[in-house]
Amino acid sequence: MEKLTNALAARFASPTRSTRLTVVLGRWLGLSFTICFLTGLFSHGLQEPPSWMFFPTSPVWIYQLTQGIHVTTGIAAIPLLLAKLWSVYPELLKWPPVKSVAHGLERASIALFIASSLLQLTTGLINTYKWYPWPFPFRQTHYWLAWVIWGSLLLHIAVKLPLIIEHWRTRSGTAAGASAPVTDDGGAPQEPGRWSRRAFLAAVGVTTGAVVLTTAGQSFSWLDPFNLFAPRKMGTGPQAVPVNRTAADAKVADLAGAKDWTLTVSYQDTNRSLSLAELLALPQYEHELPIACVEGWSQTAIWRGVRIRDLVAFVGAPPSSSLRVTSLEPEGAYRTMDMPATYAQDERTLVALELNGQTLDLDHGYPARIIAPGRPGVLQTKWLNTVEVL
Amino acid sequence: MKPEMPTKAEKTAGAGNAVKILRIVLGAAGAALIGYGLLGLPTQLGPPQLLGLLVWMAVAVLLHDGVIVPVSTVAGGGLTRLGSGLRPASAAVLRGALMTGVVVTVIAGILLKAQSVARNTSALEGDYAAHLLWFWVVLAGLAAVLAYGIERTGPGRGEREQKTRP
Numbered sequence: 001m002e003k004l005t006n007a008l009a010a011r012f013a014s015p016t017r018s019t020r021l022t023v024v025l026g027r028w029l030g031l032s033f034t035i036c037f038l039t040g041l042f043s044h045g046l047q048e049p050p051s052w053m054f055f056p057t058s059p060v061w062i063y064q065l066t067q068g069i070h071v072t073t074g075i076a077a078i079p080l081l082l083a084k085l086w087s088v089y090p091e092l093l094k095w096p097p098v099k100s101v102a103h104g105l106e107r108a109s110i111a112l113f114i115a116s117s118l119l120q121l122t123t124g125l126i127n128t129y130k131w132y133p134w135p136f137p138f139r140q141t142h143y144w145l146a147w148v149i150w151g152s153l154l155l156h157i158a159v160k161l162p163l164i165i166e167h168w169r170t171r172s173g174t175a176a177g178a179s180a181p182v183t184d185d186g187g188a189p190q191e192p193g194r195w196s197r198r199a200f201l202a203a204v205g206v207t208t209g210a211v212v213l214t215t216a217g218q219s220f221s222w223l224d225p226f227n228l229f230a231p232r233k234m235g236t237g238p239q240a241v242p243v244n245r246t247a248a249d250a251k252v253a254d255l256a257g258a259k260d261w262t263l264t265v266s267y268q269d270t271n272r273s274l275s276l277a278e279l280l281a282l283p284q285y286e287h288e289l290p291i292a293c294v295e296g297w298s299q300t301a302i303w304r305g306v307r308i309r310d311l312v313a314f315v316g317a318p319p320s321s322s323l324r325v326t327s328l329e330p331e332g333a334y335r336t337m338d339m340p341a342t343y344a345q346d347e348r349t350l351v352a353l354e355l356n357g358q359t360l361d362l363d364h365g366y367p368a369r370i371i372a373p374g375r376p377g378v379l380q381t382k383w384l385n386t387v388e389v390l
Numbered sequence: 391m392k393p394e395m396p397t398k399a400e401k402t403a404g405a406g407n408a409v410k411i412l413r414i415v416l417g418a419a420g421a422a423l424i425g426y427g428l429l430g431l432p433t434q435l436g437p438p439q440l441l442g443l444l445v446w447m448a449v450a451v452l453l454h455d456g457v458i459v460p461v462s463t464v465a466g467g468g469l470t471r472l473g474s475g476l477r478p479a480s481a482a483v484l485r486g487a488l489m490t491g492v493v494v495t496v497i498a499g500i501l502l503k504a505q506s507v508a509r510n511t512s513a514l515e516g517d518y519a520a521h522l523l524w525f526w527v528v529l530a531g532l533a534a535v536l537a538y539g540i541e542r543t544g545p546g547r548g549e550r551e552q553k554t555r556p
């Protein structure tokens with residue numbers, strides 16, 4: 001067996017591989033995983049707030065930025081992870097597979113790290129395509145695996161720390177340029193046709209740049225011209241704003257189109273129902289706010305409507321109240337939405353009636369929808385039915 | 391899972407101790423977070439879903455270790471033979487272009503597959519196959535121009551210059 005694995009290892013040997021290469025790739029990957037972890041926790045906190053959660057409303061594009069970074073960095077991590085794993089592949093073939101209890105535990109933790117990272121990146125990407133071919137719930141799995149992955153990263157750094165320190169800098173003296181035919185620090189002479197460590201790293205950098213450049217336009221408007229492979233394109237959809245859940249998907253077309261539609265606002269024993277005409281008769285405000293989806297895409301637009309804080313005052317509730325908002329949607333995870341007081345008080349949080357200068361399209365939530373600064377798109381409830389002051 | 395093995399670094403007393411403490415702290419924190427995540431999973435996923443997750447993770451590893459790496463190794467060997475007549479720099483350009491093209495193609499391929507099964511018409515509206523074709527045209531063009539430029543410059547010149555740099 002040992003002979004076989006040695007022969008295999010020889011087959012997979014490449015002078016491009018070295019500890020230094022692995023350390024450089026590990027730095028990039030560790031940074032990208034950390035960015036994903038932190039921005040992901042922020043997204044989680046906005047959706048399932050713990051009691052101490054803070055809700056930034058300025059800048060209004062805060063969530064657009066953090067979730068755009070989350071998905072873009074996650075995509076960038078795909079080539080980085082592949083390169084990192086390639087650089088350590090011969091480790092997999094070492095024999096015996098387990099030398100001691102500690103060694104066995106270390107390998108088990110690595111296996112968990114690799115498996116969960118591969119799964120996280122693939123399912124994360126495919127989830128943004130609105131395709132869910134797996135037998136487990138995406139969001140919950142993604143959330144708990146994030147802890148496993150980031151914990152594994154720390155543990156992995158702890159185990160490898162001496163090697164990481166030793167190879168953090170190129171060792172002076174043996175530093176070699178990309179095309180230098182001299183011995184690199186891996187100690188391997190460059191054979192004709194092979195590439196050096198630096199050329200390999202440059203290629204990984206270019207690949208990462210290419211996947212970022214061709215997808216990040218869904219989150220960052222200045223990259224829109226290069227948006228070739230993102231599931232969303234800015235400026236598309238009705239009224240030049242993309243739609244995630246259409247009225248047909250949500251089965252609300254009839255209810256939302258009804259002539260006698262009213263928005264009910266309630267606080268304790270006070271109940272006020274407002275027709276669309278009555279809402280339009282209230283003072284109207286206009287704000288430029290982004291709609292920023294959990295899937296990373298976003299779109300800034302001009303919204304016009306009634307301030308939600310005016311409706312809170314309308315039923316005689318204190319300004320620092322939090323709200324429960326219900327959609328006309330008969331079912332769905334986002335039918336009801338809780339709005340912390342921070343948003344309810346913010347003067348830019350609207351019950352929007354118009355989008356980009358036109359009456360709200362049915363797919364954008366006609367007759368009325370919520371738009372608040374800095375919140376995930378799934379919480380910008382469409383086709384409003386009731387607003388309850390809690 | 392505790393860090394073990396005495397190392398060279400540890401022999402240089404002071405710094406060695408700092409590294410040791412850092413390793414213990416990082417290792418313990420890491421193990422705690424892993425435990426938190428692993429214990430959290432079954433609070434929201436039922437047994438069939440956990441099993442499904444396990445299967446997906448195993449398949450991901452098998453696909454990666456059993457298919458992706460071996461295939462790219464074989465492809466790399468082919469490139470080594472093909473590129474041995476070229477200068478290292480232009481051989482590297484061709485390898486790099488292929489790496490970029492393959493990764494982008496895999497991502498676009500998944501996108502195309504998703505497009506074919508998507509029920510929602512408001513997402514995935516691009517003509518991704520055409521985009522992919524254009525991507526390859528531009529990539530191949532750039533790589534060819536670069537490689538050609540490198541081959542054209544005098545033999546060994548670039549290398550000698552680099553070697554004398556500090």
Ligand code: HEM
Nearest residue numbers: 033036037040041044074075121124125139143146294295
């Ligand atoms: C190591 C890599 C990653 C980590 C640690 C990570 C972590 C997280 C966390 C903690 C959340 C919050 C989940 C929740 O709301 O409960 C999240 C959300 C999300 N992540 Fe990631 N993520 C990673 C990679 C990716 C990648 C590669 C993509 C896609 C390309 C992605 C797409 C998403 C999406 C779409 C959400 C929103 C889910 C929702 O709210 O429905 N993630 N991520």
